[in-house]
Amino acid sequence: MKAEIQLTPEQKQDLVERAKQARQWAYVPYSHYPVGAALLTASGKLYDGVNIENAAYPTTICAERVAVFKAVSEGERDFVAIAVVTEDGGSPCGSCRQVMSEFGLGLHVMMANAQGEILSECSLADLLPRAFNSSSLE
Amino acid sequence: MKAEIQLTPEQKQDLVERAKQARQWAYVPYSHYPVGAALLTASGKLYDGVNIENAAYPTTICAERVAVFKAVSEGERDFVAIAVVTEDGGSPCGSCRQVMSEFGLGLHVMMANAQGEILSECSLADLLPRAFNSSSLE
């Protein structure tokens, strides 16, 4: 695991703002709980995401994963920080933690409310202790 | 369901080519089965996607869904056609069919091999007969 990169308060607020903007595109006809996310890569790019629901609930996807998937599909593999914006500053679900962990546990995670206030922040390692990873499969 | 938009052979080949290009970014350390997808929206934009695997297999995602998620996260809701490129022209899995169906069954689906030859094509309605949808939940 690499040392965590320190973000400036401005960089943090930029990420949160981008997640807040993305949130307008959430597709949430069933939960009415829109989520926006924004991911910063080591290459300096930003990728945003929203939650996208389905009448068959299991095929719903979360905002955090959409942001990660977008980045990976553009060739990115190295991530620095992710901001998640919900009504109440809710945290990423266990599946999102698992997906993000595939690319390193040093990721900095910020949880903000609809007003853009960061209510809590920590590393992905804090959110997914004893993570299951590919070393088990070898 | 809207009438299906007719694509020209050039438009079809463009979509397949984009899916073929995207395929290089597939993250497939477990299956070694890279998939690329490209989605054309009614607004004329293209969104590509790749499959992205995880040591915990259930959190893997398919290329078709990544392309749809990218488009939805940018505010798109109206899709015309999707091309899927695999080694052998394999078809979308049931979960991808379900995710795509949320936005209409008229979507034109093309399955191409690694050389970019379209081996089969049909509408999403053909791939997901009697689709489960939100009318059941009301």
Place this chain on the structure above:
Amino acid sequence: MKAEIQLTPEQKQDLVERAKQARQWAYVPYSHYPVGAALLTASGKLYDGVNIENAAYPTTICAERVAVFKAVSEGERDFVAIAVVTEDGGSPCGSCRQVMSEFGLGLHVMMANAQGEILSECSLADLLPRAFNSSSLE
């Protein structure tokens, strides 16, 4: 694919009745759409299932899959028929079709309403044409 086994009307009604009974245990605090399923194996055993939701919608599971998972976890691999009971006779989602297809497309699928009336029935092959399967991965 093996020839489909013919079920008697009594066997069909037994399966539907079991799915109807199981439905009481559905855990659906979010959708309020309970589903029950019952699976008949070639060995003559019945396995039931219900849908089980989660605050993180993507980790929700469907009744059909729970029935299949229970059977597989007991060593069963050969399935004859499945009955699904919902309020309105809704059909299995694409993900459930994919999961069931791993064990053969000859499965007979019956969709019944809350009164236990079979509104439609067909083979899994009819519900998942051109199914993606392991032959693509080889």
Place this chain on the structure above:
Amino acid sequence: MKAEIQLTPEQKQDLVERAKQARQWAYVPYSHYPVGAALLTASGKLYDGVNIENAAYPTTICAERVAVFKAVSEGERDFVAIAVVTEDGGSPCGSCRQVMSEFGLGLHVMMANAQGEILSECSLADLLPRAFNSSSLE
């Protein structure tokens, strides 16, 4: 969250043994990584589970979830402990943590290797800090 129930060493070993036995039924043609799980409910019953894979990797399911789904489908909602047996004592993935958390974070989780040795144990709360739950959706 309820106070955690203390298990005797015999109860722990019983759970691990059951998970070890179940493991033989894992359906793992793609990962060749069989997992067995056994869940103890507050009512004193045991439910086992195995991982069940699919050619479309995202529709794979884990052993822990199969055990929980079986229990819930029988009307159980109150769980005491779960044992997971893998080759190397691997831990539950993030999605399994999320599914288990729906029914309480006090669950005792034991991770054992193929010889049945418990390599680590903790509460679900330790594995899923700041869990996303239904309070966010209200």
